[in-house]
Amino acid sequence: MPAPDLTLLLDAARGAGEIAQRYWRQEPQVWEKDHGAGPVSEADLAVNDFLRDHLTGARPNHGWLSEESPDEPSRLDATSCFIVDPIDGTRAFIDGQQGFSHSLAVTTGDRVTAAVVHLPILGLTYAAVPDGPATLNGQPIHVREATLETADILAGRPVMEPGFWRDHQAPPFKRSFRPSLAWRLCLVAEGRFDATLSFRAAWEWDIAAGSLIAERAGARVTNRHGRAMQFNSPDARVDGIVIAAPALHAELRGAMVAPIRPV
CATH class of the missing domain: 3.30.540.10 (Fructose-1,6-Bisphosphatase, subunit A, domain 1)
Structure with missing residues (x-):
């Protein structure tokens, strides 16, 4: 029940x-x-x-x-x-x-x-x-496993900018897009896509529900710094999102340039 x-x-x-x-x-x-x-x-x-x-x-x-x-x-x-x-x-x-x-x-x-x-x-x-x-x-529902080379990742165009990545170019994953950010998190949860990623601050109302759905489906759910998301904060924002099955999440974090300002 x-x-x-x-x-x-x-x-x-x-x-x-x-x-x-x-x-x-x-x-x-x-x-x-x-x-x-x-x-x-x-x-x-x-x-x-x-x-x-x-x-x-x-x-x-x-x-x-x-x-x-x-x-x-x-x-x-x-x-x-x-x-x-x-x-x-x-x-x-x-x-x-x-x-x-x-x-x-x-x-x-x-x-x-x-x-x-x-x-x-x-x-x-x-x-x-x-x-x-x-x-x-x-x-x-459950997330699916993938590698950086095989992953289909839901993200906006800015994630492909070379300044975000250690090798000065985005890894060779496929980038796809859906208009609802909440839905993107759920599409990862049900295994239709492999990850969702953003380096921009996300409003809590866009991701709060989807974050728990993705987590309970087996994804690792963090901000761009690899830290657990916290909600009902004064700013009502989370500093970026990285959501994927644990192995792919680790690959993505390893390929990213460390943000200058940790939170």
């Missing part, structure tokens, strides 16, 4: 998907956020409102951290916190693509204790808790 917080997240994710589908390919209103933070649509806000009402209504003492809500410092004093991206992959959603997701996590302290990533159009629901397997639509 799923843990209570996981059951709550699963129910919320389904409701979020129903709301998102009302706007998908219906030309929702779209505008740009301040400071070049990217686009947001009326669907993002409608899903955010639903999730906040549904989740904090059930757990009023949990903190709240969402891409589409003003940050509330009180979350740092809460024992548990919801970390939510109402629509991860907003550009894909606006373009009518299928690969957007709802990313929902609960943290206790600085660790994720329940996680759901739901792709309503594709009918995919990934989930995990710390003491069970990662699942896709209720069935266990």
Whole structure:
């Protein structure tokens, strides 16, 4: 039987998907956020409102951290916190693509204790808790093994820049891309890709849920420095991500230039 917080997240994710589908390919209103933070649509806000009402209504003492809500410092004093991206992959959603997701996590302290990533159009629901397997639509999933020479890695173009790598060129892996960062972590978890990688700071709402799903599927999950991720932090960001099966993770870390500023 799923843990209570996981059951709550699963129910919320389904409701979020129903709301998102009302706007998908219906030309929702779209505008740009301040400071070049990217686009947001009326669907993002409608899903955010639903999730906040549904989740904090059930757990009023949990903190709240969402891409589409003003940050509330009180979350740092809460024992548990919801970390939510109402629509991860907003550009894909606006373009009518299928690969957007709802990313929902609960943290206790600085660790994720329940996680759901739901792709309503594709009918995919990934989930995990710390003491069970990662699942896709209720069935266990697991990472696959690869080497740097054979790996298919989900990442943006900047990871190929030579300055990030010890030999001044990226290793000979294949680079692929999907619009939702949360989904990228889950695709590694289910063994469809071998790793996901970013040298840029990642917002917690993009990766909190997927990080636990990937971990419970057998991946090593760290920031770019090889350290465990910590969530519900004041900055709400993680300094890069390296997520892969343990042997490939070690190869990737060994091939990377050590960052100048450790965290």
